[in-house]
Each structure stands twice: as C-alpha cells, then as structure tokens.
Amino acid sequence: MLELHVWGPAFSLPSIDAQCLATIAYFTLAVPKDAWVLVASSDPSVSPTNELPAVKNGSTWVSRFGNIVDYLRQYSGGEWDLDADLGELDRADNIAFSSFITARAQPLIDLSLYVTSQNYRYQTSPAYAAILTWPNQWIIPPKLHTAAKARTDHLGLSSLDLEAIEDQRNREHSAAVAAGHIPRNFIQRPRDTVSSLLGKTSQQNQFKVEALTAEIFEPLEEMLTRDNKQKSQGYFLAHDTPSSLDALAVGYLSVALIPDLKHPWLHDAMRSKAPVLTAYITRLRTKCFGDNPITPSLALSPSPNTPTALPWRAPERPSLPKIGTTILNTVADATPIWKDFRTNARIKSMAESKDSGLSEQESKTLSEFAKQSRSDLVLSIATVGAGVIALVGYMMSVGLFARNAEKMEAEEDQEDYEINANQTADFLSGLGV
Structure with a gap:
C-alpha cells in the first residue's frame, strides 16, 4: 500500500499546496484507489528530504511531483504511466508545458x-492553522510567507504587501521625526487604511499583474483551442486520455481559480482571460477530487462511515519527542553558525539523494559546493577562535605584566620606607634620643 503524504486541505481543495494537488490528481487518474492512501500529514519532516508531497512505500521515500511520477512508472512496470501512449511530439509538448x-x-x-497581505492574514494563515499542530502552526506559516516573498521579489510587486508598506512608512516617519526633519505640529498624522493603500498601489500593480497573468493563461487557453478545434471536453495532449501535464495543470491552476480570497485578482484574471481553461480546470478538478468541498476535519479525522472521493487516512499524532525535535530544529535554524552547518548538510543530502532529479554532474557539483562551504565555515570558525584565543592571551599577558609591575613598585616602595626608617632611627640615636 502506497502512502501519499501531503499538505492538508484548504479552500475546499484536498491540499493547500499546488505540487501536492498535482500529485493527488495523478494518483486519482493513474493508480487504483485500493492501492494507495492519502495522508494529510502537513509535516515535511516525515520525509527524509524534508519535502511534501512524498510517497512512502515500505522503507522507500520519494518526493516531488516529477520524481513520484517516474517512481510510479517504474514501480508498476508502466501500468500507472499516464504518458505511456504519447508520441514523440506530444512528449516534447508535455515536458515544455509542464516546465x-x-x-x-x-x-x-x-x-x-x-x-x-490581506489574503495571507485572513485566509492563508488561518488555513495553515487549521491543518497544523502545535508548535508548527506558529513556526511554519511565517517561514512559507518569507520564502514566497523572496521568490517573488524580482517581479517588483512587493507593493501587494500592504502591511510591509505601512510598516516601512512608519519606520521612515519615526526616523524623520527623530532626526528633526518633521516639525512637531506635523508629527500626528492620520493612519492610512488598507483600502486607501490598496487604491494607491492598484495602479502600480495593474500593468505588471496583467502582463504576468496573460503570460500563463493565454498560451494555455490557446493550447486547449488550437487548430480552431474546441477541446474543452478533452485534455491538453489528447481528446480522451489525460496525461501528467493535465495532473500538473489541475494542481497549480486549481489554487489560482478555486480559493475565495479577499482580493481575488488571480481568480478574476483567469476567468476573464481564459474561459475555456477555467471550464477545463473546473471539470478536471471534479473528476480528480470529487464534487464535495474537502474540509480539514474530513482529512484529519476520516470516518469509515463517510464515503469520500479520496482514500484519506488519518495522520499520526505528534509525540512529545517529535515536538521537542521541532522546537530544537527551529532554535537551530535561528542560530547563525548552527544554521549554516544544517544548510550545508541538507544541500549535501539532496545532492547525494537518488530522488533529487539532478544529473550526475549536477549532483557532483552540488556535493562539492556543500563540501567546500563546510570547509570554509570550519576555517572561518577556526580563524575566529584563534583570534579570540590570541586576544584573551594578550589580555592575560597585559594583566600579568601590570600585576608584576605593581608588585615590583610596591617592593621598591617598601625598601625605600625601610631605608628611610633606618636613617631616621640612626639620626635620633646620634642625638641621644
């Protein structure tokens, strides 16, 4: 029995993560329902690669959508391969459009x-809180938030993060006040509301968002309707047979289309720019995940008396050692030197993993990089340690020299005192005193 471990449900979807949804879709399209179970573990540490989705088969773990698809193909002898009947041109399209x-x-x-920011505060963060256990519900969402902001920083749409804008403005205002650049009678100012900030940034974001959404939705819409042939009842590469591309598409685009967010600009862009694609994702989502909305309670505590479209199995409850390990890892990742050692260890582990998806040369290069980084880190620590030892030795030697000098000075003072005392005694003796 194969175990598919994923991030748990959110927004009525079986997972909050696009890769997890794509993998679930592939399983429902390719693997018999009695051959696998779906576990909303929502804990990447269950997998040796610290990633979800991950498939467990006995002692074997495989993570990431592409690696899992390859493993299912090999494990089933080609029986669970959605791409088995694709021609050479379709295979090329499959690879290109999947990427x-x-x-x-x-x-x-x-x-x-x-x-x-408003979507994250009012929908995404609470969604994670519903599927995570303590203390992960306080640790993981901020990490994912920070990682997402870093991945999208190059797009120049940080103005969507209204809270960060307001925080920055407050810091700049406080700095200006402290520097005396703002007269005291202007210090008190009304705080901008989220609506006013959104209005000020909407025009800045509009053109970039329009371009980014058009870049993905229009080519996919054209692919579904190419050659002037309506394919809204078929699939990307064939009329009657889904492929891994369809599973990947329903995973990613369901997260774009389905969530009912406070600011649904991505949902609205998909519906307006790609109506055929929207209908296709809606239909395929129902085929893969069922008609009924999926709730966290359904996935975390499935009842045998409640029929479901997916073979849910309840995740294991975290033990005290597991909670302790989570807290320890969080502290370790927040400690600079320890964090660097752990990062290098993860890079080396990924490079040496058979399921990394890297070529032999890439694995070798990454492994050498991790090894060299570790050596540089050890050298840096040794250099700093040697400097500290030298400093302490210098301070001790200076202190010892000072103490010796004081001792010698005290001895000289004592000798001078004794000489003076003797001379005084001799003088008084000569006077007959």
Missing part, C-alpha cells in the same frame, strides 16, 4: 496567497 506551468504559476500563487 512552463511550474515556472509561471508558482510565482502567481505566491503573490496571491502570501504576498497579498
């Missing part, structure tokens, strides 16, 4: 769920 969807859709999802 295209992953590269273009993930930044938009990051912007929609994490960078758009």
Whole structure:
C-alpha cells in the first residue's frame, strides 16, 4: 500500500499546496484507489528530504511531483504511466508545458496567497492553522510567507504587501521625526487604511499583474483551442486520455481559480482571460477530487462511515519527542553558525539523494559546493577562535605584566620606607634620643 503524504486541505481543495494537488490528481487518474492512501500529514519532516508531497512505500521515500511520477512508472512496470501512449511530439509538448506551468504559476500563487497581505492574514494563515499542530502552526506559516516573498521579489510587486508598506512608512516617519526633519505640529498624522493603500498601489500593480497573468493563461487557453478545434471536453495532449501535464495543470491552476480570497485578482484574471481553461480546470478538478468541498476535519479525522472521493487516512499524532525535535530544529535554524552547518548538510543530502532529479554532474557539483562551504565555515570558525584565543592571551599577558609591575613598585616602595626608617632611627640615636 502506497502512502501519499501531503499538505492538508484548504479552500475546499484536498491540499493547500499546488505540487501536492498535482500529485493527488495523478494518483486519482493513474493508480487504483485500493492501492494507495492519502495522508494529510502537513509535516515535511516525515520525509527524509524534508519535502511534501512524498510517497512512502515500505522503507522507500520519494518526493516531488516529477520524481513520484517516474517512481510510479517504474514501480508498476508502466501500468500507472499516464504518458505511456504519447508520441514523440506530444512528449516534447508535455515536458515544455509542464516546465512552463511550474515556472509561471508558482510565482502567481505566491503573490496571491502570501504576498497579498490581506489574503495571507485572513485566509492563508488561518488555513495553515487549521491543518497544523502545535508548535508548527506558529513556526511554519511565517517561514512559507518569507520564502514566497523572496521568490517573488524580482517581479517588483512587493507593493501587494500592504502591511510591509505601512510598516516601512512608519519606520521612515519615526526616523524623520527623530532626526528633526518633521516639525512637531506635523508629527500626528492620520493612519492610512488598507483600502486607501490598496487604491494607491492598484495602479502600480495593474500593468505588471496583467502582463504576468496573460503570460500563463493565454498560451494555455490557446493550447486547449488550437487548430480552431474546441477541446474543452478533452485534455491538453489528447481528446480522451489525460496525461501528467493535465495532473500538473489541475494542481497549480486549481489554487489560482478555486480559493475565495479577499482580493481575488488571480481568480478574476483567469476567468476573464481564459474561459475555456477555467471550464477545463473546473471539470478536471471534479473528476480528480470529487464534487464535495474537502474540509480539514474530513482529512484529519476520516470516518469509515463517510464515503469520500479520496482514500484519506488519518495522520499520526505528534509525540512529545517529535515536538521537542521541532522546537530544537527551529532554535537551530535561528542560530547563525548552527544554521549554516544544517544548510550545508541538507544541500549535501539532496545532492547525494537518488530522488533529487539532478544529473550526475549536477549532483557532483552540488556535493562539492556543500563540501567546500563546510570547509570554509570550519576555517572561518577556526580563524575566529584563534583570534579570540590570541586576544584573551594578550589580555592575560597585559594583566600579568601590570600585576608584576605593581608588585615590583610596591617592593621598591617598601625598601625605600625601610631605608628611610633606618636613617631616621640612626639620626635620633646620634642625638641621644
């Protein structure tokens, strides 16, 4: 029995993560329902690669959508291969459009769920709180938030993060007040509301968002309707047979289309720019995940008396050692030197993993990089340690020299005192005193 471990449900979808949704879709399309179970573990540490989605088969773990698809193909002897009947041209399209969807859709999802501050505060963060256990519900969402902002920083849409804008403005205002650049009678100013900030940034974001959404939705819409042949009842590469591309598309684009967010700019862009694509994702989502909305309670505590479209199995409850390990890892990742050692260890582990998806040369290069980084880190620590020892030795030697000098000075003073005392006694004796 294969175990598919994923991030838990959110927004009525079986997972909050696009890659997890794509993997679930592939399993429902390719693998018999009695051959696998779906576990909303929502804990990347269950996998040796510290990633979700991850498939467990006995002692074997495989993570990431592409690696899992390859493993299922090999494990089943080609029986669970959705791409088995693709021709050479379709295989090329499959690879190209799969890379295209992953590269273009993930930044938009990051912007929609994490960078758009109101969506993150009122929908994304509470969604994670519903599927995570303590203390992960306080640790993981900020990490994902920070990572998403870093991945999308190059797009120049940080103005979607209204809270960050307001915080920056407050810091700049406080600095100006402290420096005396603002007269005291102007210090008190009304605080901008979220609505007013959104109005000021909407025009700045509009053209960039329009371009980014058009770059992904229009080519996919054209692919579904190419050659002037309506394919809204078929799939990307065939009329009656889904492929891994369809599973990947429904995973990523469901996260773009389905969530009912406070600022649904991504949802609205998809519906307006790609109506055929929207209908296709809606239909395929129902085929893969079922008609009924999926709630966290359904996934975390499935009942045998409640029929479901997916083979849910309850995740294991975290033990006290597991909670302790989580807290320790969080402290370690917040400690600079310890964090660097752990990062190098993860890079080396990924480079040496058979499921990394890297070529032999890439694995070798990454492994050498991790080894060299570790050596540089050890050398840096040794250099700093030697400097500290030298400083302490110098301070001790200076202190010892000072003490010796004081001792010698005290001895000289004592000798002078004794000489003076003797001379005084001799003088008084000569006077007959």
